[in-house]
Amino acid sequence: MSPARVLVVDDSAAMRAMLTRILAQDPGLEVVGSAADPAEARTLIKELNPDVLTLDVEMPGMDGLTFLERIMRLRPMPVVMCSTLTARGTEVTIEALRLGAVDCIAKPSTTAGDLAAAASVLCRTVREAARSNARPTADPPTARPLASGAWRKDMVILVGASTGGVEALFTFLGALPPDTPPVIVVQHMPAGFTAGFAERLDKTVPARVLHAADGMSLAPGQVLIAPGGATHAELGTGAQPKLRLRSGPLHSGHRPSVDRLFSSAVPLGTSAVGVLLTGMGRDGADGLLALRQAGAATFAQSADSCVVYGMPRAAVEIGAAGSVMPLSRMADAVLRACRVPSSKD
Known part of the structure; x- marks a missing residue:
């Protein structure tokens, strides 16, 4: 495969030189140009047709x-x-991901030890981004009000996502009504960012969104976002299922792991709905299969609507997805799976 063509955009000449030098050392990447501001970047995008862009946050103009x-x-x-802002600015990071950025990383430090680690992260992130599927940013669909009692009261919706998932979750959750069945979300995201993500979603989508804590009860109209980094999110068993945060090693390469969440809901059987959205790797595929085998409705996001068709692809390949759905239709399909059966069914 030919190296991915990279355009570096940063207002600092020293940082452009550093990023260019780091990226040029990776055989899978070719830096085709650099720009000091958006105006210059627009011209170079037209002239050079890069595969991927690195972009600073604070720039003139x-x-x-x-x-x-x-x-x-x-x-x-x-x-x-x-950017330096993406390392400490949760709101900036989440907004960038919502707008369609594949990932957000901190600028490399000039400290030797830190620089080596940052260079590795930078190159890997840019390589992976170059293989992603960029699409026009779409406004979240408006949630359609449904009559009270439109779905079974025992339903729980379980959602897993990774790369591209922030944008996808704004769309998916934005299409659920204020009294949606309870939703639990595992989004691969570093510790320190999930609380801000939950807060931003709560201001945007119709349902109430909370940063999950151990022992939280599930309630209609409520979305729980699993904390990043330290624990796995699981569904406790009992007459009134509660969210449990469990310590433990990485599972499927992640903590929290989508597989752990999905597998914990197997005892719910037909009362569970599993949804696997865009993401790299295969976390969630095995858990989604276990849910389907237990009678749950299971959904995977379609390739054409994914930023990265990794996790959904893995689920489809092992027969874990009962339905493969574009993101624009996912919420309606999930709600239909939760509805109370009518006499016509």
């Missing part, structure tokens, strides 16, 4: 988030936000 939004609406392409 137009900030990186505004430029990112315009890129994703007018000329969608894989973008990696690379």
Whole structure:
């Protein structure tokens, strides 16, 4: 395969030189140009047709988030936000991911030990982003109000996502009504970011969104976002299932793991609905299969609507997905699986 063509956008000449030097050492990447501001970047995108862009947040004339939004609406392409702000600014990071950035990473430090680790992360992230599927940013669909009692009261919706999942979750959860059946979400995200993610979602989508804590009860109209980093999220058994946060090693390469969440809900049988959205790797595929074998309705996001068709692909390949659905239709399909059967069924 030919190296991925990279355009570096940063207002600092020293940082452009550093990023270029790091990326040029990777045989899978070719830096085709660099730009100091969005105006220059627009010209070079047209001239050089890069495969992937690294983009700073703070730049003269137009900030990186505004430029990112315009890129994703007018000329969608894989973008990696690379900024000092993304390391400490949760809101900036989440907004960039919502707008369609594939990933957000901190700028490399000049400290030798830190630089080596940061260089590895930078190259790997840009390589993976270059293989992703960039699409125009879409506004979340409006949730359709449904009559009270439209679905079974014992239903629980379980959702797993990774790369591209922030944008996908804004769309999926934005299409669920305020009294949706309870939802539990595992989104692969570093510790320290999931609380801000839950807060931002709560301000945006119709349902109430909470950062999960151990022992939380499940309730209609409520979405629980599993904390990143330290624990796995599981569904406790009992007459009134509760969310449990369990310590333990990485599972399927992650903590929290989608597989752990899905597998813990197997005792619910037909009362569970499993949803696997865009993401790299295969976390969630085995758990989704276990759910399907227990009688649950299971869904995987379609390739054409995924940023990265990794986790859903793995689920489809092992027969774990009862339905493969574009993101735009996922919420309606999931709610139909939760509805009370009518006399016509």
